Amino acid sequence: MAFPKKARFVVIGAGIHGLSTAWHLAEKLKKKNGNATNNDIVVIDKGGIASGASGIACGVVRNNYFQPAMRELMMHSVKIWESDPKNFSYHPVGYMQISPESMRKDVSNIYEQQKVIGYESEFIEGKEDSMKYMKNIFHDWQAKGITSVLHEKRGGYANNTASIYGLANKAESFGVRILTGTKVTGFKRGSNSKAVTGVVTSKGTIECEQVIVGVGPWIKGIWDKLELPKKISIRDEKGKTHKDYPMWIYWFLTEGCLGVDPNFQKTNDGKMPPVIHVDSDAHLFSDVDGSLITDKMWGIYYKPDFNFNGVQGGAPPYKINKPAGDVKVDPYGVDSIDHQTSDEFAHMWCSALAHCQKRFKGKIKLYKKGPSGGLGCFTPDSFPIFDRFCENVYIIADSNHGYKMIGVGDLVSDEILGKENSLLKPFRFNRYAKGKLHPVSSSPFPWS
Numbered sequence: 001m002a003f004p005k006k007a008r009f010v011v012i013g014a015g016i017h018g019l020s021t022a023w024h025l026a027e028k029l030k031k032k033n034g035n036a037t038n039n040d041i042v043v044i045d046k047g048g049i050a051s052g053a054s055g056i057a058c059g060v061v062r063n064n065y066f067q068p069a070m071r072e073l074m075m076h077s078v079k080i081w082e083s084d085p086k087n088f089s090y091h092p093v094g095y096m097q098i099s100p101e102s103m104r105k106d107v108s109n110i111y112e113q114q115k116v117i118g119y120e121s122e123f124i125e126g127k128e129d130s131m132k133y134m135k136n137i138f139h140d141w142q143a144k145g146i147t148s149v150l151h152e153k154r155g156g157y158a159n160n161t162a163s164i165y166g167l168a169n170k171a172e173s174f175g176v177r178i179l180t181g182t183k184v185t186g187f188k189r190g191s192n193s194k195a196v197t198g199v200v201t202s203k204g205t206i207e208c209e210q211v212i213v214g215v216g217p218w219i220k221g222i223w224d225k226l227e228l229p230k231k232i233s234i235r236d237e238k239g240k241t242h243k244d245y246p247m248w249i250y251w252f253l254t255e256g257c258l259g260v261d262p263n264f265q266k267t268n269d270g271k272m273p274p275v276i277h278v279d280s281d282a283h284l285f286s287d288v289d290g291s292l293i294t295d296k297m298w299g300i301y302y303k304p305d306f307n308f309n310g311v312q313g314g315a316p317p318y319k320i321n322k323p324a325g326d327v328k329v330d331p332y333g334v335d336s337i338d339h340q341t342s343d344e345f346a347h348m349w350c351s352a353l354a355h356c357q358k359r360f361k362g363k364i365k366l367y368k369k370g371p372s373g374g375l376g377c378f379t380p381d382s383f384p385i386f387d388r389f390c391e392n393v394y395i396i397a398d399s400n401h402g403y404k405m406i407g408v409g410d411l412v413s414d415e416i417l418g419k420e421n422s423l424l425k426p427f428r429f430n431r432y433a434k435g436k437l438h439p440v441s442s443s444p445f446p447w448s
């Protein structure tokens, strides 16, 4: 098929957000107009389908967020995951947030508010009851210093690449055209406005009415091409304005996989377990030589996963201490020369697994060496921006929260078609200037 010269909507990025938006937009247009012609919606990707963060994500889907706006948004996304588990390769095994005393109040709030929005979960409090609850699921549970367990009965995880291909199939079934190996290199602007009239690519220019950007960790490059501000002012909760705050910052997501049979992590009743997330302030000792790894707050998450062929998970990410413009995003993920998880991660994560469950003792030797993890591009407050810029460019910058947010494309497509959505409103860009920031939790992770 010839390269399209024109499309009503050009979507940049064939990851979770670009494809979900294209699918929902095409479906709604079809309902409205009875037909979506081939060139109504074109998705462009410089690589292939799932070649960005969505294709390497751990795949965890949860609602456990301290921020009310995030919880409501996740509940909407979980419903979309549940709508077609087969095509999305979704495993609804549930999710557990297991916490020390310092986090009990925050997590208790999350539980109370989950009840209000009708998101099914259970909350166990106190040291003994938490231990009993966990031992009922895993006979070998032994994590120290745990005083609360939030057990989300919905959520779980999905297989990264398979789910993105599932989305691509849905989009294509409604007439969306996906162009891979096509890089966006610039934007053509109208003479009297900031609006984008064409997307310039490595294969030619596509004239368009609206642009949707879902480029994950590459957002800084596209943001600069749209001539949006490199630094911004942020008003804090006390009303003080902080000037010249860098717009983007990169973090590295540390993840890895223990090469055991995934069945190894089954529950006492022989079922596949919920995704486990443990935060702890108990001293963490090496499972190799007994030395102290940390006496500070630490956290891990893990799940048995046949896609990774083992028990896969991660630990808190770390900031890349460079201006975002100096960070090399390409080659990305496992192909990156600059950004990979270290032996130190493997030591900490495997020791933490053994701290939590006896079955992992001595298993560090089965850790799968080799490249893993990946970069994420974060906003100033580490929460997403869903907003329109330059009049006709809709940016989905999820601040690395987003594999689980399969439903954002549904909501964004409403806004593209002119219907503002209340779930997206708390994520506008002007929240920084207005000081309408999201509350911050006491979790060691920047995304909880």
Ligand SMILES: Cc1cc2nc3c(=O)[nH]c(=O)nc-3n(C[C@H](O)[C@H](O)[C@H](O)COP(=O)(O)OP(=O)(O)OC[C@H]3O[C@@H](n4cnc5c(N)ncnc54)[C@H](O)[C@@H]3O)c2cc1C
Binding pocket: 012, 013, 014, 015, 016, 017, 018, 044, 045, 046, 047, 048, 049, 050, 051, 052, 053, 054, 055, 056, 057, 058, 059, 060, 061, 182, 183, 184, 185, 214, 215, 216, 217, 218, 253, 254, 255, 373, 374, 375, 376, 396, 398, 399, 400, 401, 402, 403, 404, 405
């Ligand atoms: C290691 C790791 C684990 C994660 N685990 C989880 C998890 O368990 N749960 C969760 O919810 N989130 C997780 N995340 C975050 C999540 O993966 C991302 O937030 C989400 O996938 C971003 O989706 P996206 O569609 O915006 O971007 P991506 O999936 O990165 O897709 C962007 C696409 O844009 C293309 N592109 C970029 N620039 C251009 C250009 N100039 N021209 C054309 N195409 C371009 C890229 O090739 C890419 O395919 C994880 C992230 C990482 C790195």
